[in-house]
Amino acid sequence: MFAESPESPKRVVVVGAGWAGLGATYHLAKQGYDAVLLEAGSHPGGLVAGWKTAGGRSVEAGIHGFWYPYKNIFGLADELELSPFTPWTRSAQYSPAGLEVESPIFQNEPLLPTPLGTFLYPQFRRLPFIDRLSAFPMLYALIDFDNSHEAWQRYDSITARELFKQYGVSARLYSDAFNPMLLVGLFAPGEQCSAAAALGMLYYFILAHQPNFDVVWCRGTVGDRIFRPWVERIEKAGGTVLSDRRVSDLILDDTGKATAVVCGDLVFEADAVIFAVGITGMKKIVSGSPSLQSRPEFRNLNNLGAIDVMATRLWCDRKVAIPRASNACFGFDATTGWTFFDLNSLHDEWRDEPGTVIEADFYHSNQLMPASDEEVVATVKNYIATCIPGFREAEIIDSSVVRLSQAVTHFFPGSYQYMLPAQTSIENVFMSGDWIANRHGSWSQEKAYVTGLEAANLVIDRFGIGSKANIIPVEPDEPHIDFGRKLNQNLREIGKAFLPDFWLP
Numbered sequence: 267m268f269a270e271s272p273e274s275p276k277r278v279v280v281v282g283a284g285w286a287g288l289g290a291t292y293h294l295a296k297q298g299y300d301a302v303l304l305e306a307g308s309h310p311g312g313l314v315a316g317w318k319t320a321g322g323r324s325v326e327a328g329i330h331g332f333w334y335p336y337k338n339i340f341g342l343a344d345e346l347e348l349s350p351f352t353p354w355t356r357s358a359q360y361s362p363a364g365l366e367v368e369s370p371i372f373q374n375e376p377l378l379p380t381p382l383g384t385f386l387y388p389q390f391r392r393l394p395f396i397d398r399l400s401a402f403p404m405l406y407a408l409i410d411f412d413n414s415h416e417a418w419q420r421y422d423s424i425t426a427r428e429l430f431k432q433y434g435v436s437a438r439l440y441s442d443a444f445n446p447m448l449l450v451g452l453f454a455p456g457e458q459c460s461a462a463a464a465l466g467m468l469y470y471f472i473l474a475h476q477p478n479f480d481v482v483w484c485r486g487t488v489g490d491r492i493f494r495p496w497v498e499r500i501e502k503a504g505g506t507v508l509s510d511r512r513v514s515d516l517i518l519d520d521t522g523k524a525t526a527v528v529c530g531d532l533v534f535e536a537d538a539v540i541f542a543v544g545i546t547g548m549k550k551i552v553s554g555s556p557s558l559q560s561r562p563e564f565r566n567l568n569n570l571g572a573i574d575v576m577a578t579r580l581w582c583d584r585k586v587a588i589p590r591a592s593n594a595c596f597g598f599d600a601t602t603g604w605t606f607f608d609l610n611s612l613h614d615e616w617r618d619e620p621g622t623v624i625e626a627d628f629y630h631s632n633q634l635m636p637a638s639d640e641e642v643v644a645t646v647k648n649y650i651a652t653c654i655p656g657f658r659e660a661e662i663i664d665s666s667v668v669r670l671s672q673a674v675t676h677f678f679p680g681s682y683q684y685m686l687p688a689q690t691s692i693e694n695v696f697m698s699g700d701w702i703a704n705r706h707g708s709w710s711q712e713k714a715y716v717t718g719l720e721a722a723n724l725v726i727d728r729f730g731i732g733s734k735a736n737i738i739p740v741e742p743d744e745p746h747i748d749f750g751r752k753l754n755q756n757l758r759e760i761g762k763a764f765l766p767d768f769w770l771p
């Protein structure tokens with residue numbers, strides 16, 4: 267199947283149709299490569315895929331936000347001439363005690379040097395100012411963590427909780443602000459997150475620039491609004507997207523170069539291969555692949571892990587007023603974070619629905635996974651009613667529960683050393699996805715898309731055919747942060763010159 271003739275363009279097989287795989291395939295197809303994308307599932311999109319229930323209602327693997335710094339994804343939407351997004355939305359945060367904080371649209375507030383706006387503009391209902399002030403010593407860690415390999419090595423082996431404790435963050439600020447952010451941003455509680463990942467994620471989404479926390483959502487499923495038209499464009503550009511194709515092995519020749527991937531009974535020949543699958547998917551491929559098992563870097567992937575998440579959608583018999591369209595919650599379960607969204611206000615499809623349509627997504631949802639759908643729906647209804655009391659009277663007329671087992675990357679302490687860079691020890695095999703060690707500085711969907719483009723660029727470097735994708739870098743540090751980082755780096759260099767290399771990093 268797909269045999270190469272002498273004049274054929276170079277064939278690149280991309281494995282996995284999430285943001286990373288679609289990004290790599292689209293760029294390579296545009297550059298004239300024979301780009302073949304193999305996806306194990308029946309829909310493209312990976313963790314962002316959407317589909318219809320048996321009753322014809324749209325559901326998806328969780329609601330996905332697109333934050334202000336997602337410049338590459340916003341650029342893609344423009345290139346595809348899509349307008350998939352809502353306007354910037356304000357969010358709220360709830361605990362079992364009720365509303366805790368409402369965020370403004372930060373870009374509309376007078377710009378202050380970071381991180382002042384982040385601390386001054388949100389309307390905190392309960393968190394005392396003194397607790398917020400206790401975050402300021404953390405500024406040093408933010409300056410010291412510059413996303414370099416050395417910074418990851420310095421901070422990856424301690425937990426985020428230890429880091430916050432070390433810098434004197436108050437117990438209240440940790441439990442009511444930082445830990446909830448980690449549960450939603452890294453899908454795990456602070457005692458299970460790497461301090462490096464916590465610093466990188468918080469800086470990118472919240473602290474680097476005042477508007478970074480501003481967010482838009484898709485006006486329907488991302489599958490409908492972005493992936494379907496994107497796949498059409500990939501096919502128009504000459505790329506091939508094949509679903510229900512689960513890759514199980516990689517074939518290497520005598521020189522150690524990849525020549526094909528194995529997919530059930532089919533063999534897809536390849537001049538280069540890009541893996542764009544999540545950690546759990548990659549571990550499964552390695553477990554069935556003698557060629558990958560022969561390489562320590564791939565065997566070491568067994569040291570990585572992923573996290574359970576659950577996406578629920580409820581259709582109600584009546585409209586219940588929900589003040590903000592997007593809401594994050596904490597304090598309901600010790601190690602689970604959750605969010606809920608008013609889909610009548612976010613999704614065009616539900617705007618005129620007579621009853622409320624609400625999505626509630628649970629991160630680090632381990633203990634919820636074995637519960638029956640009925641138990642899950644009852645829990646969700648009870649939790650939402652705690653935040654929005656009007657919900658208590660509503661009847662649920664339909665619901666969907668999507669369990670995503672071991673689905674999202676777990677950035678746990680000590681995991682960085684096993685995360686692969688884009689270039690592997692197999693010269694024509696490249697890695698991409700939101701868990702790859704790269705230096706761009708983005709996270710989540712934007713990072714996945716960027717790593718797909720980075721892998722495509724490595725293919726272009728290898729064959730010298732086509733133009734590289736233009737990857738928009740993250741916005742440079744603000745001048746005072748830049749100054750602090752340079753000063754800190756210089757002091758580190760001076761320290762290294764005089765002090766023995768004796769202490770733990």
Ligand SMILES: Cc1cc2nc3c(=O)[nH]c(=O)nc-3n(C[C@H](O)[C@H](O)[C@H](O)COP(=O)(O)OP(=O)(O)OC[C@H]3O[C@@H](n4cnc5c(N)ncnc54)[C@H](O)[C@@H]3O)c2cc1C
Pocket residue numbers: 281282283284285286287304305306307310311312313314327328329330331332511512513514542543544547548551575576577627670673674698699700701709710711712714715
């Ligand atoms: C509930 C939830 C909420 C989230 N919220 C946000 C958010 O608000 N904002 C944000 O930016 N990010 C969010 N994320 C994270 C975001 O979804 C991921 O960072 C991003 O989608 C990862 O993309 P990816 O391309 O790296 O991998 P994936 O999306 O995991 O894609 C990998 C693909 O590989 C396929 N695959 C696996 N094994 C094989 C195989 N053997 N052969 C062929 N194909 C294979 C899979 O089926 C999958 O389609 C959320 C995730 C979840 C689950």
